[in-house]
Amino acid sequence: MFTEADNVAPAMTAVLTAVLTEGPLSRVGLARRLGLSSAAVTKAARPLIEQGYLQELAATERSGPGAGRPASPLAIRADREFFVGVKITADELIGVVCDLGAQVRASAHRPLPYPDPEHVLTDLGHLVDDLLDGPGDYRARTRRLGLAVSGDVDRATGLVRYSPFLHWHDVPLLDLAEKITGLTVTVENDVKALTTAEHWFGEGVGAESFALVTVGTGIGCGLVVNGRIVSGSHGVAGEIGHIGVDVSGPVCHCGGRGCVEAIAGTHAIVGRARERSGRPDLSFDDAVALARGGDQRVGAVFAEAGNAIGCGIAAVANLVGPSRIVVSGEGLAAYDLFETHIRAGFERQAFGAATDCPLSIRPLPFEEWARGAATVSIQAFVAS
C-alpha cells in the first residue's frame, strides 16, 4: 500500500483538463483520449479524487457488446473551488464568480468614473469583496482572480504594456491586483480570454484550431492554432478588423483603406447610416430601428457591413483553416440584420473546403467577457 506522492503532476493536469472540457469520462476513456496508459490515469485520478476535484459517478448504461465491468466516469466537483473573473472596460468593471466548471454563480458590475490604474484598483477591490462576501459564501473556497483588459497584455508577467481604451502604459496589473485582493491573479487580453473560454467551455471544445470573432466598436479575432492561442510576434494578432476588403473603400482611422472595421465597426455603421439617411443625429440603435423598419438605404449599410465581416472571416478560414468559427460581440445585438450577409460574404470568399468550416453567429451576454477572465484563472489553476 502506498501513501506518498506518486509523481503524476503532468498527468493530473491532463486528466483534470480533459474532464473539465469534455465532461465525465471513465479512466479508460481518458487514457485513450490523452494517449496515456490506463495505469497512469488511475494514479493521476487518485489524488484528484482525494482532494475533492473529481468524483466517481455511478456507472451509466452500457454501450458496447454488453459484457465487462462497467466504467465509472469521473466528473468535476464544480463547487470544490471558485474563481473570480473581471473584465475592465473604460467606464465599468464587470465581475463574475464562476465555479470550477466555469458556470457563472454570481455577477456584479461597478461604474468606473476614473479609469486611471489607482482608481480602478480600488474599485476592483470593492467589486471582488462584494462578489465574495455576498450570498453564496464563496470567499473561503476562492483563491484566484482573472482579469481581462483590452490591449497589449503580457500574460506571463501580468503587465499591461499598452491599453488604448484605458490610456494605460506599462501598468503591473498582476502585482497591484494581488496586493489589493490577496488572490492569485492572472491577467490576459480580453479577446484572448474570451477565445479561451469558448475553446475550453464553449463551442470550441475539442477543436485543434478555432477562431472567435468579436463585432463591436472594434472588430477583433482570437485564434487557436495547433491547440495553442496565437499571440503574434510583434504583439499583434487577430486584427481581422484591419484586413482590407475593399481597395476603394473608406479610409480607416488606422490609415488603411476599406478595412473591415471601417465598414462594419459600430462607429462606421452609424456614420454611414447618417450619410445615407441624411439624419446627422442618428444613433446606432436608431439605425438598427430604421433598418428593421425596412429603410432600404440604412439596410444596405448593414448588408455591406455583414458582407465585409464575412469577407474578413473568410480570410481567417482561408489562412489558418480553423475547425470552427464563432462570431459574437455587442455589435451582434442586431444580428438579425447581419447574419445572412455575413454568411453570404463568407461563402463567396471562402476557398474550397474552407466553406465547410461551421460558422456560429450569436450574441453573447456582456458578462461573458468576465467569464472569459475567470476561465483564464481556471486554466492557470489547472496548470499549476
Next chain:
Amino acid sequence: MFTEADNVAPAMTAVLTAVLTEGPLSRVGLARRLGLSSAAVTKAARPLIEQGYLQELAATERSGPGAGRPASPLAIRADREFFVGVKITADELIGVVCDLGAQVRASAHRPLPYPDPEHVLTDLGHLVDDLLDGPGDYRARTRRLGLAVSGDVDRATGLVRYSPFLHWHDVPLLDLAEKITGLTVTVENDVKALTTAEHWFGEGVGAESFALVTVGTGIGCGLVVNGRIVSGSHGVAGEIGHIGVDVSGPVCHCGGRGCVEAIAGTHAIVGRARERSGRPDLSFDDAVALARGGDQRVGAVFAEAGNAIGCGIAAVANLVGPSRIVVSGEGLAAYDLFETHIRAGFERQAFGAATDCPLSIRPLPFEEWARGAATVSIQAFVAS
C-alpha cells in the same frame, strides 16, 4: 564507465536540430538554448559524435571576461549523410541531392510527358538513380527521399489525397516511391516543404512564427505558428490567394470576387494586360517587357497586382503576426515591377506594430522547391 544506452533520444533530436538550424554551438550554449541541463547535452552529444553526425570544433576566440575553460562548439558533419529531394510538377521532375546541412550538392531534372502516377514513378526512379549514381558517389550515404507535390497531401501516411495540377486522387505516393527507390520516403505539400526549408535553413531560422508567400500562377502561403507548421482543419490553410481585397474586383475562378489571385496571379496579369493594351496575344513575358519599357497601362496592371499581394500579406501579418515574412515564387522573376507596390500595399494595410514585420521580397531558384522536399526528409531523419 558506461557503455550501454543512456536514454537520450529526445535530447539527441533537440541537439541535432539546434546545431543544424543555428550553426555550431557549445554544449553549454545548447543547454541554455534548449532549456536542458548541460549534463543532458553532454549525454546527448556523445552518441551523435560517435555516429559521425557532429564533430567538435577547435575553440574559437573567447567572448566573456576571458577566463575559464574554452567552449568546444559542436558542428554538423554535413557529409555524413545525404538526402534526395524531388519536386513533382505537371510537366517536370526537379531533383536535388542535399547534404545534412541542406546544401545542394547535385541537381537534375527530367521532363514528364505523362503526369499519371505510373509514369511519374518510373521517371522518379530514373531521376533518383541519375542523382545518386552520378559524380559524387552519394548512393552509399543516402537513405532518404523527400517528395513535394502541390495539393492536399497527408504527410503522416504519404497519401496524395488530391492534386489538381497532376489530376491525382488518393495516390499512395509514399509506398510507391519506397518500392521504386528503396529509400525511406517523406511526402509533403510543396508550399509547406518550401516553408519548412526557409524555417530551418533560410530566413525563418529561430522564428517562433513565420510566413512564406509564393507568387506565381497561384498565390500561396505557408505558415509557421508557435513553431509548428499550420495545416488547417479542413485541408485548407495558407490560401492567401483567395482572400478578397476588392469587393468590386474581378470574379475569380473560385467564385469569389477580388481575390488576390484574380488580380495578381500570372494568368490574371496576362489577361488584364491584354485588355488594357488591346493586344490579345500578349504573353506574360511580353507584359513584363512592356511594363519595363514604360507602358503606363500595363505598368498599372503590375502596380495593382503588387498592391493586392501587399494587402494579402498585410492580412497575414494582422491575423497571425509572424516574426518575419518571405515573399517568393516564379512570378517574382518580374519583382522589380512588383516590389515597391507590394511594400506600399503592405504598409498601408498592416495594423500597428504589424508594420514592423520584416518583409523579404526575392525570387528563389526553382530548384529551391526540390531543396524544400529534401529538407522535409532531413526533418524526418532528425526526428527519427
Next chain:
DNA sequence: GCTCAATAATTTCCTTCGTCAAGTATTGAT
C-alpha cells in the same frame, strides 16, 4: 611558474514520470 577564479564538460547518483504485465473487480451470456 604557481595559484586562483572562472567557465566548460563530465560523472554519478537520484527524481520524475510513465509503461508493462500481471493481477483484481464486475458485469452479461451460456
Next chain:
DNA sequence: ATCAATACTTGACGAAGGAAATTATTGAGC
C-alpha cells in the same frame, strides 16, 4: 457456475533528465 469481456489497480521497471560534485582548461595576478 463458468467464462469471456471490459474496467481498474498494483508493483516492478525503464526512459529521461536534473543536481551537485568532479575534472578540465583557460587567463590573471603574483
